Amino acid sequence: MKNEIVERIKKLEENEYRGIVKDQHHRMKINDTDLIKLFKSIRDKYYRIDHLKDILGDTITINTKDLKRTPVSNYYLKRLKKLTGEKWGQKRGYDNEGNFIVKFYIKKGVD
Numbered sequence: 001m002k003n004e005i006v007e008r009i010k011k012l013e014e015n016e017y018r019g020i021v022k023d024q025h026h027r028m029k030i031n032d033t034d035l036i037k038l039f040k041s042i043r044d045k046y047y048r049i050d051h052l053k054d055i056l057g058d059t060i061t062i063n064t065k066d067l068k069r070t071p072v073s074n075y076y077l078k079r080l081k082k083l084t085g086e087k088w089g090q091k092r093g094y095d096n097e098g099n100f101i102v103k104f105y106i107k108k109g110v111d
Contacts, residue, residue, distance in 0.1 A: 029059055029061075030059050032083050035079060035080065036084060038060075042103075043104055043106065044104075046102065048099050048100065048101050049100050049102055050064055050099070050100075060072060061073060064100075070090055071102045077090065077104075086106045086107075087106065087107040088107070089104070089105055090102050090103065090104050091103050
């Protein structure tokens with residue numbers, strides 16, 4: 001019985017898929033792994049929203065028209081919370097030239 005389990009585990013290890021995995025949901029523009037990498041790379045740094053929109057293109061929708069609304073939909077931040085277990089936020093402001101800027105951060109002490 002023990003040898004049978006060992007053989008099955010060995011077969012599972014031999015048949016593990018090691019290629020690139022695409023997310024199943026057809027409407028997602030960015031997969032979970034790339035979303036985490038992207039937000040961790042821009043975490044705690046300010047960026048002009050027009051630059052973010054140019055760089056990210058259609059990967060993540062950036063709101064540049066209505067400045068009363070958040071630049072990035074909270075959908076992405078909620079997704080990040082599910083994936084990382086940390087609550088993400090975005091802070092808006094203006095630079096010296098009056099350009100709209102934003103930074104993404106992990107909220108401290110919040111579940």
